[in-house]
Amino acid sequence: MGLATLFEGTRAEGRAALVGYLPAGYPTVDASIELLKGMIDAGCDLVEVGVPYSDPVMDGPVIQAAAVEALGNGFRLRDVFRVVEAVSAHGGKAVVMTYWNPVHRYGVDAFSRDLAAAGGLGIITPDLIPDEAAEWMTASTEHGLDRIFLVAPSSSDERIASTVKASSGFVYATAVMGVTGARDAVGSAAAGLVARTRAHTTLPVAVGLGVRSGAQAAEVAAFADAVIVGSAFVTRAASGVDSVRELAAELAAGVRKAPTPIG
Amino acid sequence: MSPNSTAHQAEAPSPHDPDERGHFGPYGGRFMPEALIGALDELTAEYDKARLDPEFTGEFARLLRDYAGRPSLLTEAPRFAEHAGGARVFLKREDLNHTGSHKINNVLGQALLTKRMGKKRVIAETGAGQHGVATATACALMGLDCVVYMGEVDTERQALNVARMKLLGAEVIPVKSGSRTLKDAINEALRDWVTNVDTTHYLLGTAAGGHPFPLMVRNFHKVIGIEARAQILDLAGRLPDVVTACVGGGSNAIGIFHGFIDDADVRLVGIEPGGHGIESGEHGATLSEGSPGMLHGALSYLLQDEDGQTVEAYSISAGLDYPGVGPEHAWLKDTARAEYRSVTDDEAMAAFKLLSRTEGIIPAIESAHALAGALKLGQELGPEGLILVNLSGRGDKDMDTAAKYFGFYEES
Ligand SMILES: Cc1ncc(COP(=O)(O)O)c(C=O)c1O
Numbered sequence: 001m002g003l004a005t006l007f008e009g010t011r012a013e014g015r016a017a018l019v020g021y022l023p024a025g026y027p028t029v030d031a032s033i034e035l036l037k038g039m040i041d042a043g044c045d046l047v048e049v050g051v052p053y054s055d056p057v058m059d060g061p062v063i064q065a066a067a068v069e070a071l072g073n074g075f076r077l078r079d080v081f082r083v084v085e086a087v088s089a090h091g092g093k094a095v096v097m098t099y100w101n102p103v104h105r106y107g108v109d110a111f112s113r114d115l116a117a118a119g120g121l122g123i124i125t126p127d128l129i130p131d132e133a134a135e136w137m138t139a140s141t142e143h144g145l146d147r148i149f150l151v152a153p154s155s156s157d158e159r160i161a162s163t164v165k166a167s168s169g170f171v172y173a174t175a176v177m178g179v180t181g182a183r184d185a186v187g188s189a190a191a192g193l194v195a196r197t198r199a200h201t202t203l204p205v206a207v208g209l210g211v212r213s214g215a216q217a218a219e220v221a222a223f224a225d226a227v228i229v230g231s232a233f234v235t236r237a238a239s240g241v242d243s244v245r246e247l248a249a250e251l252a253a254g255v256r257k258a259p260t261p262i263g
Numbered sequence: 264m265s266p267n268s269t270a271h272q273a274e275a276p277s278p279h280d281p282d283e284r285g286h287f288g289p290y291g292g293r294f295m296p297e298a299l300i301g302a303l304d305e306l307t308a309e310y311d312k313a314r315l316d317p318e319f320t321g322e323f324a325r326l327l328r329d330y331a332g333r334p335s336l337l338t339e340a341p342r343f344a345e346h347a348g349g350a351r352v353f354l355k356r357e358d359l360n361h362t363g364s365h366k367i368n369n370v371l372g373q374a375l376l377t378k379r380m381g382k383k384r385v386i387a388e389t390g391a392g393q394h395g396v397a398t399a400t401a402c403a404l405m406g407l408d409c410v411v412y413m414g415e416v417d418t419e420r421q422a423l424n425v426a427r428m429k430l431l432g433a434e435v436i437p438v439k440s441g442s443r444t445l446k447d448a449i450n451e452a453l454r455d456w457v458t459n460v461d462t463t464h465y466l467l468g469t470a471a472g473g474h475p476f477p478l479m480v481r482n483f484h485k486v487i488g489i490e491a492r493a494q495i496l497d498l499a500g501r502l503p504d505v506v507t508a509c510v511g512g513g514s515n516a517i518g519i520f521h522g523f524i525d526d527a528d529v530r531l532v533g534i535e536p537g538g539h540g541i542e543s544g545e546h547g548a549t550l551s552e553g554s555p556g557m558l559h560g561a562l563s564y565l566l567q568d569e570d571g572q573t574v575e576a577y578s579i580s581a582g583l584d585y586p587g588v589g590p591e592h593a594w595l596k597d598t599a600r601a602e603y604r605s606v607t608d609d610e611a612m613a614a615f616k617l618l619s620r621t622e623g624i625i626p627a628i629e630s631a632h633a634l635a636g637a638l639k640l641g642q643e644l645g646p647e648g649l650i651l652v653n654l655s656g657r658g659d660k661d662m663d664t665a666a667k668y669f670g671f672y673e674e675s
């Protein structure tokens with residue numbers, strides 16, 4: 001599948017992957033497509049296409065404001081498939097990141113079917129834990145999508161073990177306890193969490209929450225298989241495609257500076 | 264019945280408990296970020312121990328009696344009942360509890376648990392401000408730091424309660440995102456919790472949220488129903504035909520309903536805020552008008568659009584202005600053990616004035632919804648009927664809203 005190939009490639013190059021996040025429909029559906037294409041062209045190995053949601057409890061002010069703007073500009077859930085399709089047609093790889101209620105409302109199987117048809121590779125689920133994911137386990141298998149669950153510094157080893165067992169594609173490690181947003185320092189908890197996660201799986205481990213510069217990307221790339229950047233891209237998106245490309249290029253150079261720890 | 268045995272009975276495992284992972288039928292569970300699951304597990308483990316520990320239930324019972332002033336009275340309302348088809352109406356007087364509403368029951372229970380877990384900081388959300396005031400009160404009593412998130416709209420319509428919380432030593436943070444009401448206050452409290460979970464307990468104010476909150480909050484409020492059942496048998500000589508309560512997140516309703524849940528002949532009727540009328544689209548009638556979905560950690564009924572975006576609720580009452588509802592109510596609705604209907608702002612405000620003028624009791628506008636429901640239920644039941652209303656709180660906090668609504672400021 002797409003994600004496995006992606007990580008085989010980056011591992012062969014001895015580097016971490018760069019994953020960029022942007023909400024679909026921010027600031028408009030068409031503009032978000034252009035921004036995502038720019039991110040891919042400038043070096044994002046994978047994009048996370050966010051679903052703007054009314055109650056984003058895991059997000060800080062930047063992504064909250066972007067969701068409000070996207071919804072205000074008329075974003076509809078089905079637009080996410082158009083965005084993913086455009087990314088795929090452009091030669092990019094995309095997963096969707098979404099709070100679970102929109103998927104539940106659309107129908108878990110129907111959403112999976114339509115995402116797979118659009119070329120999407122999987123879903124990152126910030127408020128769905130494997131314990132509640134029976135329907136998603138079935139639908140993802142049926143439609144060939146990867147299940148990217150999250151682990152956190154507060155996760156017990158037992159929970160990490162059961163979460164990675166339910167995961168495929170990669171595992172999303174939240175570097176710090178808190179909401180999304182760029183930070184000056186990436187949490188020191190991140191490296192420890194990645195090590196604890198690796199004890200239970202050979203799946204790639206991606207680290208997100210807080211990265212905003214090439215130097216930070218290099219720091220994270222030293223111990224993770226992928227560096228996820230969200231709020232920093234969303235902030236740049238307000239000033240247009242060139243600004244987003246510039247950040248992607250800086251981060252792409254960053255992930256190539258540090259040798260990745262595993263082969 | 265002694266307060267000790269009431270508390271013990273309320274906390275005892277029951278056939279109405281959810282499954283191990285917090286499901287009431289298909290509802291409930293935990294639709295929460297992984298980062299909070301550890302805290303929910305810790306809370307569940309602590310609560311599971313505490314509910315069986317006589318030291319905990321004994322201390323809880325002592326606080327309910329010596330601090331909150333329980334048992335609360337059961338008062339018959341005969342002059343009010345003349346407008347309810349002549350049915351007899353009894354009021355469970357949660358308005359007489361310390362801090363003026365039922366909210367204190369849950370808050371004392373959770374504050375005790377916070378101490379058991381060794382946490383020093385408490386956060387809470389509040390709509391009407393009653394839960395915020397109760398939380399600030401318990402934190403003052405037990406020496407805990409307290410931060411209350413409150414929607415900016417609500418800080419304006421419940422200014423008196425903001426002042427009370429500040430006086431009690433709490434920090435009140437106005438929430439400016441989204442609808443700037445209860446829903447967004449909960450979002451903001453969850454964001455704080457995920458950041459500070461090591462030191463902080465989130466003292467959720469209603470029987471909603473991820474497991475174990477719906478179970479635990481319900482049990483802390485069961486005392487309402489246990490007392491009321493004994494009191495009405497004593498005063499009226501029989502069980503009521505109907506037990507009714509307002510439903511915001513559902514805590515006062517679930518607390519009184521559980522006293523009667525095994526009495527198959529007693530109808531349980533929850534009254535939701537109909538706002539400007541269901542047709543107007545401006546209401547908070549989640550169970551009557553919503554559909555299954557998740558918000559704030561549980562699967563339940565929800566006001567949502569076609570895309571699963573939460574729709575903003577509206578009610579004149581800040582405490583009922585919420586697009587979600589606790590998961591056990593969703594299950595009680597689907598199994599038809601309880602019924603849910605709505606009354607409008609205008610009907611609630613008419614009942615608010617009526618109770619004030621016929622009985623000399625000024626109810627909270629939240630509770631006035633249950634009273635308006637009782638007026639209609641009384642018409643349906645006729646003179647033989649016996650209705651128990653949960654008067655969940657007192658109306659002092661609502662004087663500004665009421666004075667504006669009735670035009671008292673213009674008269675003077
Ligand atoms: C007096 C009173 N009654 C009822 C409510 C509604 O909450 P619940 O449905 O959880 O009882 C509130 C909430 O603030 C309240 O203050």
